[in-house]
Amino acid sequence: MRKIVTLILTMSTFVLGDVAIVKKVTGEVEVKRDQEIIEIQVGSSLKDGDIIMSKSHSSVGIIFDDGSRLSLGEKAIFVIKNFKVNPSKKEYDIDLNLKKGKAVFSSGKVGKLAPESVKFRIPEGIIGIRGTKFAVEVR
Numbered sequence: 001m002r003k004i005v006t007l008i009l010t011m012s013t014f015v016l017g018d019v020a021i022v023k024k025v026t027g028e029v030e031v032k033r034d035q036e037i038i039e040i041q042v043g044s045s046l047k048d049g050d051i052i053m054s055k056s057h058s059s060v061g062i063i064f065d066d067g068s069r070l071s072l073g074e075k076a077i078f079v080i081k082n083f084k085v086n087p088s089k090k091e092y093d094i095d096l097n098l099k100k101g102k103a104v105f106s107s108g109k110v111g112k113l114a115p116e117s118v119k120f121r122i123p124e125g126i127i128g129i130r131g132t133k134f135a136v137e138v139r
Contacts, residue, residue, distance in 0.1 A: 019083035020046040020064045027058025027074070052078045054101065067108025068094075076101025081121075085110050092117035098138050099123065106133040 022029075022044040029040040032051040033135050040052070040060060054060055054076045062070045066085040072078055073122035081095040085108075096105075098121070100121070110118055 006059070013070075017047055018065070019044040019048055019080060020062045020070075022046065022060060023063050024059075024061035027061075028055040029053070029060045029072075030055075037066050040127050046080060048080055048082050050080045052076070064108060068110065069104075069106045070096075071104045073102035076088070076103065078103065085113075087113060094118045095121070097121040098136060100138050102135070102137045104133070104135045 014015045022040050022042055025040055030053050031038050031044070031046065032053065033047065033049070044120075046052070046062065052060065052062075052072060054072050054074055056072050056074050060072050062072075064070070064083055067120055069115050070078075077099040078101070079097040079099065081097055082093055083096070084091055086092070087109065092110055094117055095108060096119065105120060107115070107118065120136075122136060
């Protein structure tokens with residue numbers, strides 16, 4: 001029951017066009033959106049096309065609008081290329097890219113409804129979702 005309430009409260013904080021919200025920040029984390037660099041804070045919204053960059057001794061925790069969770073460690077560069085989850089229309093297209101650093105990803109609704117629609121890219125390949133949680137490091 002607690003997980004359902006948390007998910008409903010989390011999803012109610014999204015604004016049209018937002019795909020994720022920042023739930024935890026340690027140190028300095030920035031997002032590059034178009035040509036602008038914005039410092040991320042707890043509660044910051046993220047959108048398709050955003051590039052998240054964590055500095056030394058920094059980390060960030062993100063919750064996507066389907067309940068998927070992402071944690072990035074220090075010196076990470078992560079791109080939200082596309083995050084579309086619309087169960088009512090059976091539209092699922094997730095394309096994420098870890099260019100550098102460490103990440104832990106835990107899939108939300110999409111992991112159960114359409115795991116084949118998730119692309120988690122790394123420089124040397126793509127990680128397919130077969131379970132619900134994984135960790136990866138790109139050096």
